Amino acid sequence: MLVRHLYCRATVARGLFVPTKNTWGNQDMSRPSSDLAAFRDIFSKAKHVVILTGAGVSAESGVPTFRGAGGYWRKWQAQQLATPEAFSRNPSRVWEFYHYRREVMLTKTPNPAHQAIAECQERLCRKGRKVTLVTQNIDELHRRAGSKDVLELHGSLFKTRCMSCGHVSANHKSPICAALEGKGVPDPNTDDAKIPVNDLPRVWSRCQEADCRGLLRPAVVWFGESLDSDILQRVEEELDRCDLCLVVGTSSIVYPAAMFAPQVAARGVPVAEFNMEHTPATMEFQFHFHGPCGTTLPAALAPHLSEAE
Secondary structure (H helix, E strand, O other), X not given: OOHHHOOEOEEOOOOOOOOOOOXXXXXXXXXXEOOHHHHHHHHHHOOEEEEEEOHHHHHOOOXXXXXXXXXXXXXXXXXXXXXXXXXXXXXXXXXXXXXXXXHHHOOOOOOHHHHHHHHHHHHHHHOOOEEEEEEOOOOOHHHHHOOOOOEEOOEEEEEEEEOOOOOEEEOOOOOOOHHHOOOOOOOOOOOOOOOOHHHOOOOOOOOOOOXXXXXXXXXXXXXXOEOOHHHHHXXXXXXXXOOEEEEEXXXXXXXXXXXXXXXXXXOOOOEEEEEOOOOOOHHHOOEEEEOOHHHHHHHHHOOOHHHHO
């Protein structure tokens, strides 16, 4: 697969998506099937399932997606703040943005889609079957729902990385530092807090390297940065082995994740998309289930009658 050769986080421009040849024999591919019974039959026999999730899953928990016309924090869209350049220019503003997101996330809970995935993963694992979860989300709701060994392509809101030595550590403190308490209000009329660099997350939560007191940044993959090559290699290995792939709540426009499922489909493996809308990749897939993931996914992943045998 080509995953490791295209691992810079970016959004594909409209019109650049290149469909692959359909491989389901005589099936009418003018539209994907919405036959739940047919999907459930394939699901009951799958030994190695990969589930790819995106922002649509968390949106049903009330998590802001920062996409579309209303996707602003103050005057800026996420793409203007989630970059190394933005952090270098104004670390206080970027930390306000991420502090706001962290605090919002602490008020949210996993929804039925998160729970269905976690339950399915645990249940099939007991039966010697494998369910690998790959997510573009940085909110950790999958972990909070009980999913194990989650491959987080874009990192986590609740981890920090030292700018000096690169050490990454978990951090769920609220607020992450005293100077950010009460900051991050998204109202466009709110002025920047202009917090001094020395008061941003660093001193109280220094990394584990001796004498390193570097400035901390969110351990998320920003636009223009490369994804973790080790995680990408694991994703590639799982995709190469899977015999069923689910695409849940993702727009299929952010690379490299946008090409994962189409590449799986191109080798004849069934792919099922669960989404509120069609995506650039929908016509590549064998199944499409339209509607809220929290409604469609639990029924699709519920125990099959064959599991009782």
